[in-house]
Amino acid sequence: MEVGVNSYTGETRIRRMLAECAAGRILNPKAARTQVIGAMTMGMGAALMEELAVERGTASSSTTTWPATRCPSTPTSRIRR
Secondary structure: OEEEEOOOOOOEEEEEEEEEOOOOOOOOHHHHHHHHHHHHHHHHHHHHOOOOOEEOOEEOOOHHHOOOOOHHHOOEEEEEO
């Protein structure tokens, strides 16, 4: 993963991501690639845009208020098998 931080605004952006997969036999390579990129995008969104407040050991935030990761914020992705 390659990350960049804007020194003026503090904005964090992921520039590139790489996934290593040990998937066994893949029957539909296009669907498998799409699945991995989707999982990488969800993880990126969780790390950069979501918040989980915990009060007395219980999560108290709602997933309906989190912004969704959109295509312009998705970096170049590489997948190796």
